[in-house]
Amino acid sequence: MTALHIAILSPLAFAFLIPLLAKYVRRIHTGWFVLILPALLFIYFLRMIGMSANGKTLIAELAWIPSFGINFTAYVDGLGLLFALLITGIGSLVVLYSIYYLSKEREQLGSFYVYLLMFMGAMLGVVLVDNVIVLYVFWELTSISSFLLIGYWYKREKSRYGATKSMLITIFGGLALLGGFILLYIMTGSFSIRSMVSQTDIILSHDLFIPALVLILIGAFTKSAQFPFYIWLPDAMEAPTPVSAYLHSATMVKAGIYLVARFTPIFAFSEVWFWVVSITGLITLFWGSFNAVKQTDLKSILAFSTVSQLGMIMSMLGIGSAALHYNHFEYYLVSIIAAIFHLINHATFKGSLFMAVGIIDHETGTRDIRKLGGLMTIMPITFTITLIGAFSMAGLPPFNGFLSKEMFFTSVLRISEFNLFHVSTWGPLFPILGWTGSVFTFIYSMVLLFKTFTGKYQPEKLEKPAHEAPLGMLISPVILGSLVVIFFFFPNILSYRIIAPAAESIMPHLLAGNETFKVKLEGWHGFSSPELHMTIGVVVLGILAYLTLTKWKKIYRLFPEKLTLNTLYDRTLYGLEKSSNKVTRTYMTGFLRDYLVYVFLFFIMMIGGSLVLTGGFSFDMKGNAEIGAYELVLSAVIIAATLTTIVAKSRLTAIIGLGVIGYTIALFFVIFRAPDLALTQLIIETISVSLFLLCFYHLPKLSFKPRTVKFKVTNVVVSIGVGAVVTLVALAANSQHTLNSISSYFIENSYKLGGGHNIVNVILVDFRGFDTLFEITVLVIAALGIYGMIRLRLEKRGEEQ
Amino acid sequence: MEVLMAFIVGFLFMAATYLMLSKSLLRVIIGTAVLSHGVHLLLLTMGGLKKGAPPILNEEAASYVDPLPQALILTAIVIAFGVTSFLLVMAFRAYQELKVDDMDQMRGNDQHE
Numbered sequence: 001m002t003a004l005h006i007a008i009l010s011p012l013a014f015a016f017l018i019p020l021l022a023k024y025v026r027r028i029h030t031g032w033f034v035l036i037l038p039a040l041l042f043i044y045f046l047r048m049i050g051m052s053a054n055g056k057t058l059i060a061e062l063a064w065i066p067s068f069g070i071n072f073t074a075y076v077d078g079l080g081l082l083f084a085l086l087i088t089g090i091g092s093l094v095v096l097y098s099i100y101y102l103s104k105e106r107e108q109l110g111s112f113y114v115y116l117l118m119f120m121g122a123m124l125g126v127v128l129v130d131n132v133i134v135l136y137v138f139w140e141l142t143s144i145s146s147f148l149l150i151g152y153w154y155k156r157e158k159s160r161y162g163a164t165k166s167m168l169i170t171i172f173g174g175l176a177l178l179g180g181f182i183l184l185y186i187m188t189g190s191f192s193i194r195s196m197v198s199q200t201d202i203i204l205s206h207d208l209f210i211p212a213l214v215l216i217l218i219g220a221f222t223k224s225a226q227f228p229f230y231i232w233l234p235d236a237m238e239a240p241t242p243v244s245a246y247l248h249s250a251t252m253v254k255a256g257i258y259l260v261a262r263f264t265p266i267f268a269f270s271e272v273w274f275w276v277v278s279i280t281g282l283i284t285l286f287w288g289s290f291n292a293v294k295q296t297d298l299k300s301i302l303a304f305s306t307v308s309q310l311g312m313i314m315s316m317l318g319i320g321s322a323a324l325h326y327n328h329f330e331y332y333l334v335s336i337i338a339a340i341f342h343l344i345n346h347a348t349f350k351g352s353l354f355m356a357v358g359i360i361d362h363e364t365g366t367r368d369i370r371k372l373g374g375l376m377t378i379m380p381i382t383f384t385i386t387l388i389g390a391f392s393m394a395g396l397p398p399f400n401g402f403l404s405k406e407m408f409f410t411s412v413l414r415i416s417e418f419n420l421f422h423v424s425t426w427g428p429l430f431p432i433l434g435w436t437g438s439v440f441t442f443i444y445s446m447v448l449l450f451k452t453f454t455g456k457y458q459p460e461k462l463e464k465p466a467h468e469a470p471l472g473m474l475i476s477p478v479i480l481g482s483l484v485v486i487f488f489f490f491p492n493i494l495s496y497r498i499i500a501p502a503a504e505s506i507m508p509h510l511l512a513g514n515e516t517f518k519v520k521l522e523g524w525h526g527f528s529s530p531e532l533h534m535t536i537g538v539v540v541l542g543i544l545a546y547l548t549l550t551k552w553k554k555i556y557r558l559f560p561e562k563l564t565l566n567t568l569y570d571r572t573l574y575g576l577e578k579s580s581n582k583v584t585r586t587y588m589t590g591f592l593r594d595y596l597v598y599v600f601l602f603f604i605m606m607i608g609g610s611l612v613l614t615g616g617f618s619f620d621m622k623g624n625a626e627i628g629a630y631e632l633v634l635s636a637v638i639i640a641a642t643l644t645t646i647v648a649k650s651r652l653t654a655i656i657g658l659g660v661i662g663y664t665i666a667l668f669f670v671i672f673r674a675p676d677l678a679l680t681q682l683i684i685e686t687i688s689v690s691l692f693l694l695c696f697y698h699l700p701k702l703s704f705k706p707r708t709v710k711f712k713v714t715n716v717v718v719s720i721g722v723g724a725v726v727t728l729v730a731l732a733a734n735s736q737h738t739l740n741s742i743s744s745y746f747i748e749n750s751y752k753l754g755g756g757h758n759i760v761n762v763i764l765v766d767f768r769g770f771d772t773l774f775e776i777t778v779l780v781i782a783a784l785g786i787y788g789m790i791r792l793r794l795e796k797r798g799e800e801q
Numbered sequence: 802m803e804v805l806m807a808f809i810v811g812f813l814f815m816a817a818t819y820l821m822l823s824k825s826l827l828r829v830i831i832g833t834a835v836l837s838h839g840v841h842l843l844l845l846t847m848g849g850l851k852k853g854a855p856p857i858l859n860e861e862a863a864s865y866v867d868p869l870p871q872a873l874i875l876t877a878i879v880i881a882f883g884v885t886s887f888l889l890v891m892a893f894r895a896y897q898e899l900k901v902d903d904m905d906q907m908r909g910n911d912q913h914e
Contacts, residue, residue, distance in 0.1 A: 591905055592904045593904060593905075597822065600818055600822075625802035628802075631802060631805065635805060638809060638813075639812060643816075645816065645820070646816055654827075654831055655831075658834055658835065662834075665842060672845055673852075673853065674874075675857070676871065676875060677871055680878055680879070681878060688834065688882060688886070691886055691889055695890065695892065695893040715818075715819055715822040718818060718822065719815045719816070719819035722814050723811040723813075724811060726810060726814040727807050727810065727814075730803075730807035730846065730847065731804065731807045734847065737849075741848075741849070741867055743868055743869045746868055746869060747856070757858040757859050758857050759857065759858065759865065760856050760868045760871045760872050764872050768872060772876065775876045775880055779879060782883035782884065785890075789890050789891060790890065
């Protein structure tokens, strides 16, 4: 247990303290205690930047299940550290914000902070472990804590719906991920990611490569809300806003990005990876931004915007894999750097935007842009924050989104020159999709900003009169907003210390020995650069489109509601439930007969089938006893008696038939030299028959009217099948005596050891006395049961009371 | 002999299955009784039906029949008896409470409540 392990597990451990604090220290908002931890962790991780900037990594082992090779190996490299900083940094700001957002009196703060800390610990675990199984454990813990947080206001139906939806989708992906990890283990024999990376050539040539790739990508895409799995994210907006800001913009949804980045060294040489990751990302980028424009709820806009931005990061990770195929890789490496840079930028501006929207919601009581307007003068600070965030999101200078968007354009332009993997055919698709996506991004950013803050103030539509938020609530978004500006003017404070080490962990194959990447972010490409022209195009077209929005917004109505993915999801769930209900109802009929038919059919098919298929049947008369006249007579009697029992119309006949069978069997026992059996059988048959008579006296006439001929035929067929299988098994078993009986021991030692002449009795009470003991127990239980059934009348007693 | 017994056992099993598949609860119980007869006979047959003295020493016999299956059957007879009588009383009580003997009317699922 090193300091690093403690750091990862501390949020989980601290979560145990929270309920106590929430219960006993009621005067102080619980959030203040929580705030200490992420702040300390942030400082702890900040101090590692120097180490990681020098190209060094930190590894700490902790044995968990060593016999299976599952160890809690904490591993800090550039990529992990970047995520750890985001998680703890934004985590601190979100906790600070939530202190002012959530009321001390009205909300259950204990559960909120327990879930939040659980999430934080899980997320740190995801990004800082080397063992895939441990990673998976933390991965599922993020899904579970996210489920709990989305359903925080569990009395609202929509919260529960959103929580269930996100749970189902992310757990589905999580299970796929586990499958992928296990396939990787089969290929490499190791659960360690570092060791997998060193065996990339084995994995690449293995048959399981594609299945593993697909499964891992499903895991990453579901978590990161990529097309078509993005549908859970807009519904997750039912969570409290600090949760949306933290989980659904800055951290959890980036777990999928992290996973793709982490496994890039293993999979990125493949053409499939390049196409799937970059095209899914671009489609998500376009589709998310396209859909964001039509939303009227501020958080829905931000949700779709998150989907779109995650798609952009994902596509850049896919495109960046092209760098592996060239000697002068720097030309394509720009996408990887852009992905990392945009990851940071997105976390800053999206976090601040969510917080700003939360403030608007908190201070006006609504998030509907149709009710909002003219808040610019009323809420100037919130307006400034939103402006910074929205302009950065739209990719305008002087905000950091501009830089990463320019780099995004650079990478999509360069990839259309790429001449591997048949890119030349589809190459133009990349810049076109990217560019149109950016136009829509611009439009919804403007909608978000201007519909809320400009126009007419409509106090009559608001639940409470709008006013500026308290100072404490503004601290976090102001910090994030200033980072947005700072990263624009001084992007290189990030580049050497954070982005370059992260790029090195994503693309380790490009480096030999102690080499490091030289990352320098350029704020200005010059007037002639095509990226700048693209941005100008985005702005011009975006402004035109925004101004004419009311005219062309109708096209969204052209897309029928029935064809949306949400409808598909809802119908699939509904259909699954209904059809499984239907299937269950068809075979779980409630009739004993049907179940017996299943049991017997299974018996026939399994026993008979395996007898036939394995060729187990044999027939051998050798060593059989001769058939005597008595046996023949008795056989005829038993068959006649059985037939009588079957066809009997009255119960008396049936009982007599049954009695005849029993007594004939006793006679068989006599003939086959079993005196004790004959004795017992005679007595027991007598008692049974009298019992039958006793009970049947009270029962109605034996009626047997088969409903249909088919009913009877099934019964006959099944019965004959069972009889035939038993006969065949008996014949086969009788013909294959392989070992001698152990009874010679009993015969020899019955008198010597047991002191008895009757060997059967000696076996019963001496050699195998335990059987007899429990057989007596069975009888006692049966007797007690019968007594209880006759004497106890619980139902009636209840009525009397 | 064993071949003949195998067929008799098969026949008993067939009859038992047929009875157990019927609608009347009493027939089902008779079916289980027939089934236990079939099983006992099968046990005895599988132990080998070679002629020999009954398994009681001091008869000056050269060989005895196998005593182990007999001990097993004895146990099985008693247990089957216990179970059959329990079932019988249960059927009796069920009839007293529900006034039906038809298995189809005894379906225990939500449609009946």
